[in-house]
Structure formats: structure tokens, C-alpha cells
Amino acid sequence: METRLKFLDFQAKLKRDLQESHCRLSAGPEYEDPGQLPALILAYIGDAVFSLHVRTAMLAVESNKVHVLHTLLARMASAGLQAQALHMLEDKGLEEQELAVVRRGRNAKGRVPRSATVADYRASTALEALLGYLYLSGQQVRLQQILGQLVEYMCNAMTSEMEGSLRK
DSSP: OHHHHHHHHHHHHHHHHHHHTTTSSOOOOOOSOGGGSOHHHHHHHHHHHHHHHHHHHHHTTOSSOHHHHHHHHHHHTSHHHHHHHHHHHHHHOOOHHHHHHHHHHHHOOOOOOTTSOHHHHHHHHHHHHHHHHHHHTTOHHHHHHHHHHHHHHHHHHHHHHHHHHHHO
16 A cells, blocks of 8 residues: 555656656757658667656656666556557647658557557557657657657556556
8 A cells, every 4th residue: 555655656756847847858850851761760769768768757757766766667668558648649639740750650660568468559659759750850859749748648557557466
């Protein structure tokens, strides 16, 4: 029960810090047409953007326990949770160009790790490609909006998972 309370406290602090510092991650250099880069390159950049955003935000909440930070980041970066988060974004609505990048990312051929299903891996690659595209095209406001939605969704999902495992 104490673990659940600590996580709920962490979640509330993380949401507050993300709202206060939504401009912490500056957009990258603007490329003439980052949409022409291979989808796996966009995903590579998007993975770094996501990881840096989450790590920076978590530092404001917990700066002394690297293992805790790593565990939370690993869960948030998992293909399964990223796939769920992409479906949430798609349901909320993405712009036409964003949907095109997501389609390209989903169709990109990469090696699927054993820890993920093919569908989850492709969806997480699509999400990371979207983040990479927004970063490289300098769409700072949209990038921050999506990153905020992702972190909020993922925190809620992890809280629900934790509550479910405590009931068992």
C-alpha cells in the first residue's frame, strides 16, 4: 500500500513539473523536409527525444534513486505501453502529416525484440518516428503537447496496473 502512495505522489509531482516546464526541451534543428528521412532514423531520434523528456521530468521528482528512475523509464519506454499510448493519440486525432509519418513508422522494417509483439513494436516505432519528425521539423508546441499527453496517459496506465496488482 505504501508503494502505491509513493507512486501516486510521484505521478502528481511529475504532472505538475511537466506543466511548469513544458518548454524545457527545445526543438531540434529544422530540416527542410524531415519527412523524407527514413522512418527508422526518425524513430531513432524520437526515442532519444522521449527518453530525454521523461528523464528530465523525473529528475525534478526523484533525483537520488537512479534505479527507481531507470525502472520507471524502462516501463514508459516499453513497446507495449508506447503502443497503447499511440492508439490514444490516434483516437484523439492526429494531423494528416502526422498520420503519414505514423504509417511510415508502423511499416518500417526493423528487428523485433523478444520482449515485444510485432504489433506493439511496430506501433512503438511509429510513435517514436512521430516524435522524431516533430523534433526535427521544429514543431516545438506540438511536440510538447504530444509529450505531455503521452506522459499523462502512461502515468495513469501504470497507476491502474499497480492498483490492479495490489488487489490480487
